[in-house]
Amino acid sequence: MRVAVVGAGAIGAYVGAVLDRAGADVHLIARGPHLAAMRRHGVQVLSPRGDFTAHVHATDDPSAIGPVDYVFLGLKAHAYAACGPLVHPLLHADTAVVAAQNGIPWWYFHALKGPYEGRCVESVDPGGAVSRVLPPERAVGCVVYAATELEAPGVVRHLEGTRFSVGEPDSTVSARCLAFSEAMRAGGLKCPVEADLRNDIWIKLLGNIAFNPLSALSRATMAQICRHQDTRALVATMMRETLAVAEAVGCRPEISVERRLAGAERVGEHKTSTLQDLERGRPMELDVLLAAVVELAALTRTPVPKLCAIHAVTDLLAQTTYGSDAA
Structure with missing residues (x-):
């Protein structure tokens, strides 16, 4: 081989x-x-x-x-x-x-x-x-x-x-x-x-779609995001919206939001790859993590207000950090 x-x-x-x-x-x-x-x-x-x-x-x-x-x-x-x-x-x-x-x-x-x-x-x-x-x-x-x-x-x-x-x-x-x-x-x-690898894609995406953009916006670690009551609630909402989009395109990953949150909290004081990229001046990989899910939500007419809001703010962050062509 x-x-x-x-x-x-x-x-x-x-x-x-x-x-x-x-x-x-x-x-x-x-x-x-x-x-x-x-x-x-x-x-x-x-x-x-x-x-x-x-x-x-x-x-x-x-x-x-x-x-x-x-x-x-x-x-x-x-x-x-x-x-x-x-x-x-x-x-x-x-x-x-x-x-x-x-x-x-x-x-x-x-x-x-x-x-x-x-x-x-x-x-x-x-x-x-x-x-x-x-x-x-x-x-x-x-x-x-x-x-x-x-x-x-x-x-x-x-x-x-x-x-x-x-x-x-x-x-x-x-x-x-x-x-x-x-x-x-x-x-x-x-x-x-x-x-059906798509189930694995959505299960992993549940964490990435919430923690990666929020860490870039807050500069916080995964544990810090989980310990803060309001951001923990925001993560849970973003995860539930993501599961609704997955179901709308025909995928039903078997994972609970609370279990996913608990697993993320156990990771501890870890900076997400998106936050590391931001700190090193590299483009943030948010198109595949967040923008794509917002696009699929629009395609399937699935309401995702929290995902849309975070996408808007991180898109602005990318533009002001890297220039108008960045995303």
């Missing part, structure tokens, strides 16, 4: 190192000091489950790799539309693109039977720009439950979680999903193949 990781940051480099340990032929695409460190010393993984180093081929030139069986996307979703030069040299006729993204994916309505089948979600796939670069038929969805961070160039600290759920947009249990799952499990991770 040949695998290329496009965007070999904290999650991408971790997955690449694990697949290398499982015996896959792995190639990492990165840049800057991180790339230089991986070339010199390999990917150093620091984990409560045991430290290890993977000496994996790393490059900034995908044409030096050639076609692979799987492309694992470790990029933020807002970079997908422009990633063609990185991805296209890696593709053969049957290459699968495993997209490890948060929120609503560009392929959400691909092969989904019902009134919205094939519909483009403009917030995440404006004018079909992502679908032209990453055709939905190549997509394998991936919901990440692991937490990692780059402690230094070439050094990945695995904080918690080992689950990477994968699944096909058409809800089949495919050979390509099973083969990828087997390789991930051989490397020591949990990688269930879900017949």
